[in-house]
Amino acid sequence: MEYLPNSYPCEDSKLCEPSLLVPAPVLWGPEASGSTVLQCPPLPGSLCPRAHARGAERAGARPVHPPCRGARHDKPGPGCVHVEGECPCAARAEASPQQAGEEPEEVSLQRPGVKRVVEVGGDGGDAEHRLLLLDPTSVSSPGSFGRTETEALEKSGVPLELQHYELQLTYENLKSEEVLRAVLPEGQDVTSGFSRVGHIAHLNLREHQLPYRSLVGQVIMDKNPGVTCVVNKTNTIDSTYRNFQMELLAGDGNMVAKVRENGMAYEFDFSQVYWNPRLSTEHERVVALLRPGDVVLDVFAGVGPFAVPAARRGCSVLANDLNPESHRWLLHNCKLNRVEGRVRAFNLDGRAFIRGPLRDELPALLGGTGAVHVVMNLPALALDFLDAFRGLLGGPRGRPPSAGSLPRVHCYGFSKQEDPGRDVTDRASASLGAPLEGRCSVHLVRNVAPNKEMMCVSFTLPEEVLYSGHGAEDGAPEEPAPKRQKCEDTTD
Numbered sequence: 001m002e003y004l005p006n007s008y009p010c011e012d013s014k015l016c017e018p019s020l021l022v023p024a025p026v027l028w029g030p031e032a033s034g035s036t037v038l039q040c041p042p043l044p045g046s047l048c049p050r051a052h053a054r055g056a057e058r059a060g061a062r063p064v065h066p067p068c069r070g071a072r073h074d075k076p077g078p079g080c081v082h083v084e085g086e087c088p089c090a091a092r093a094e095a096s097p098q099q100a101g102e103e104p105e106e107v108s109l110q111r112p113g114v115k116r117v118v119e120v121g122g123d124g125g126d127a128e129h130r131l132l133l134l135d136p137t138s139v140s141s142p143g144s145f146g147r148t149e150t151e152a153l154e155k156s157g158v159p160l161e162l163q164h165y166e167l168q169l170t171y172e173n174l175k176s177e178e179v180l181r182a183v184l185p186e187g188q189d190v191t192s193g194f195s196r197v198g199h200i201a202h203l204n205l206r207e208h209q210l211p212y213r214s215l216v217g218q219v220i221m222d223k224n225p226g227v228t229c230v231v232n233k234t235n236t237i238d239s240t241y242r243n244f245q246m247e248l249l250a251g252d253g254n255m256v257a258k259v260r261e262n263g264m265a266y267e268f269d270f271s272q273v274y275w276n277p278r279l280s281t282e283h284e285r286v287v288a289l290l291r292p293g294d295v296v297l298d299v300f301a302g303v304g305p306f307a308v309p310a311a312r313r314g315c316s317v318l319a320n321d322l323n324p325e326s327h328r329w330l331l332h333n334c335k336l337n338r339v340e341g342r343v344r345a346f347n348l349d350g351r352a353f354i355r356g357p358l359r360d361e362l363p364a365l366l367g368g369t370g371a372v373h374v375v376m377n378l379p380a381l382a383l384d385f386l387d388a389f390r391g392l393l394g395g396p397r398g399r400p401p402s403a404g405s406l407p408r409v410h411c412y413g414f415s416k417q418e419d420p421g422r423d424v425t426d427r428a429s430a431s432l433g434a435p436l437e438g439r440c441s442v443h444l445v446r447n448v449a450p451n452k453e454m455m456c457v458s459f460t461l462p463e464e465v466l467y468s469g470h471g472a473e474d475g476a477p478e479e480p481a482p483k484r485q486k487c488e489d490t491t492d
């Protein structure tokens with residue numbers, strides 16, 4: 001692949017039209033019988049690492065391409081074979097199809113705005129033949145075809161030969177990684193990975209990428225239909241409300257996102273509240289535990305991803321959040337999903353909510369027919385809030401005989417310990433003042449960072465905690481939580 005002299009976009013955030021000359025392998029065949037010519041063009045290693053790697057693996061050697069360059073991604077990107085122990089990224093490698101012994105992926109050239117089947121010799125040329133353009137990153141020789149493809153070609157009488165075809169690509173036809181690789185200084189991470197919340201793409205650029213932030217933002221917006229706003233998260237997170245601090249890289253700056261999760265619609269100002277698309281499975285898991293008629297007490301409700309679907313399932317919900325913006329959008333989302341009749345929303349500190357509205361309602365709720373679930377998703381701090389349940393319904397008489405089943409608590413916590421399950425169980429026990437071992441279940445929610453897990457510990461609130469005569473003082477915790485704290489993890 002060769003860059004034309006005018007093919008480089010300018011380096012100051014404005015892109016001019018780059019164009020590339022790409023010798024793409026071509027499948028050549030008569031229209032009817034599909035006779036095919038395949039010939040391997042010389043492939044430049046930097047642009048087709050997969051093809052090189054595959055050849056090398058076939059020959060029993062190690063891949064010859066540089067390991068993947070993405071600084072942060074969950075799995076190797078296109079054209080990238082992750083080399084365990086060599087990749088600079090923290091990727092949890094998934095075997096490539098080739099490594100897993102599967103058929104290689106689609107071999108025809110797939111690029112936006114490029115026709116895969118072209119006339120031979122231009123319009124009015126050879127009426128007998130058509131060219132099928134192949135992806136040079138997948139096909140380097142006839143041996144690149146998988147068994148199914150080879151059999152199909154043989155069956156159609158297509159000889160295995162490759163032809164060269166010169167293809168002129170413009171900015172429109174390039175993928176974001178290719179554009180960024182062309183415009184960023186050599187050796188620079190080509191990070192085009194981002195998370196998406198509605199129309200907003202959010203990145204987490206590293207220090208050395210910041211000089212190119214506007215350029216990266218523009219390319220991501222151009223290359224991803226529906227993205228009209230690109231922001232960069234700064235490395236700090238406001239620990240009180242868990243919303244990101246962010247700067248606008250490209251686009252209209254409209255921060256009000258509209259998303260769907262597990263069949264529910266949500267709207268919120270992404271710059272003001274917490275929202276994490278990676279929690280959708282966890283929200284679904286917990287909501288699946290609920291039955292119509294149950295009661296949900298959501299202490300750190302955010303904009304409603306537990307509360308709204310729980311209400312839709314037929315539960316009554318008390319949902320609380322300290323952030324006035326979360327509270328506002330929670331009310332909005334209840335209306336949006338027509339469940340406002342089942343949700344009562346509060347704007348209190350979690351401890352005040354537990355020792356206020358929750359305590360007031362609990363005796364009546366425990367005598368009811370439905371189960372009572374308490375959800376506490378503030379993983380950095382929630383385990384510490386469990387002491388608010390000590391002696392919550394305590395008194396000289398203890399538990400009244402008429403009290404029904406005790407509440408089921410689902411409390412989240414981060415752990416960096418070798419045994420995160422034991423760690424969160426021990427911390428929950430210490431906070432409650434009662435041992436939970438053997439009386440709880442622990443669920444791994446997700447890996448948040450290297451050596452950092454998000455866990456959920458679920459248990460029935462022990463009677464000796466709820467009805468003990470010695471309650472934690474009402475109001476503020478004994479040691480006030482820091483107002484702001486630095487957090488290495490910017491995703492929660």
Ligand SMILES: C[S@@+](CC[C@H](N)C(=O)[O-])C[C@H]1O[C@@H](n2cnc3c(N)ncnc32)[C@H](O)[C@@H]1O
Pocket residue numbers: 239240241242274275276279299300301302303304305306320321322323326348349350351377378379492
């Ligand atoms: C990690 S988010 C979880 C939000 C939502 N439950 C979810 O699953 O997406 C934690 C929420 O707790 C709220 N919060 C933080 N500190 C709080 C406190 N002391 N009391 C009540 N809510 C608090 C934040 O505003 C944020 O919305």
